[in-house]
């Protein structure tokens with residue numbers, strides 16, 4: 001154990017307000033780790049020195065609030081003193097971290113960015129770069145793979161945050177293809193956003209920070225507008241064919257955005273993946289196909305495997321001849337998250353999408369502490385969703401590729417009951433068993449205005465512009481009540497339902 005914990009700090013503002021407050025003094029290259037129980041929160045302030053949370057630098061004296069059962073760590077390269085207010089269920093300092101290995105990976109990626117940008121600007125490479133590079137210098141396009149609880153998302157955040165902190169104006173594209181996490185949107189979505197400021201980690205419910213998708217521009221931490229597609233389920237095995245197609249759509253959409261942005265392109269792409277991509281079992285044969293979908297769709301040239309020897313060997317064999325495959329260590333700080341926790345996080349995430357993220361002040365500290373002027377942490381914001389009634393006919397709702405409700409006996413003799421996994425099926429809200437009550441729906445961007453360009457499965461390829469929840473179904477009057485944070489009429493729009501249910 002390194003670092004010292006000071007007892008209660010009677011002089012501090014928090015302690016005098018009655019909250020539990022103490023100081024931690026961290027030696028260089030150590031980290032303070034914490035875990036929060038449900039319903040508790042924590043505030044961390046950098047008193048002196050330098051520190052970062054998953055690569056995002058802390059400003060001295062600013063309170064950073066954490067809630068929603070957050071688990072995290074404050075790392076310091078040079079040493080620092082922290083003031084911690086609140087009562088985590090676990091807290092300790094660790095000297096063993098994989099941060100040097102991650103920093104080395106970052107530096108290798110940085111060299112790729114610099115070389116790629118030189119080409120954009122038409123400047124000649126420096127002499128040692130010439131010998132290093134073979135062929136056309138490519139920006140880093142990194143796929144991060146690893147088993148459950150290996151710290152994939154954390155690695156992606158650290159690498160992204162280090163890139164945006166370089167002061168080179170990089171805006172790496174962060175891609176999340178883990179539908180159980182939902183990125184900046186709702187669980188069930190996959191998304192991508194180009195980032196030019198660090199990702200804050202205040203809560204697992206908005207693990208990639210908040211965006212303009214749910215919060216009005218003026219209160220979101222930056223004006224992120226992610227590209228989002230809706231898969232509609234938390235598990236990749238539910239409809240791998242659909243996920244494959246959506247990953248390819250996302251890749252195409254990202255490529256189009258970067259086509260007109262040479263500097264953004266040089267910043268590279270970092271992709272966070274679901275743990276099912278790493279777990280080989282008969283139940284998920286699809287994982288090879290989905291990894292390949294990512295490799296093709298985003299032109300991957302680096303695969304990072306977090307702490308998994310077998311997967312590393314497998315990736316070396318499959319891609320080692322054309323892609324750099326590197327195994328990186330897993331952090332001992334990564335917390336094992338069980339199914340119950342993941343379920344609760346999905347609930348927090350849905351709730352935050354609608355109502356915004358509100359972190360209550362730790363026990364003993366007045367709510368005013370988090371609201372007081374310049375001390376307001378960026379991530380405490382409230383949203384007021386609107387609840388409105390729409391007629392059944394106003395909104396066209398599909399589900400993708402699930403069996404029809406017709407019993408086999410009702411089908412013509414010899415007709416197969418199987419519905420293509422990719423077939424959009426119209427949902428009739430008036431039918432009992434539509435499963436629309438409390439369903440989360442993704443609202444799609446308008447289809448192609450040119451009728452001749454339309455096709456049957458177009459709804460599979462349209463990005464998402466928002467989400468809504470059906471909170472009431474009035475079948476006799478053919479009306480439903482819809483909760484959504486975005487304003488605007490739903491008449492004539494198209495929405496897709498999946499298997500995710502809203503829980504109040």
Ligand SMILES: Nc1ncnc2c1ncn2[C@@H]1O[C@H](COP(=O)(O)OP(=O)(O)OP(=O)(O)O)[C@@H](O)[C@H]1O
Pocket residue numbers: 031033034070071072073146147148149150151152153154155204273274275331332333334335336337
């Ligand atoms: N060094 C650390 N100290 C404390 N907590 C950490 C540390 N690194 C990661 N965590 C926490 O551990 C949890 C799991 O990490 P993370 O989400 O990065 O893993 P993952 O491999 O992406 O998970 P999944 O199994 O969902 O794919 C997160 O709550 C994260 O904040």
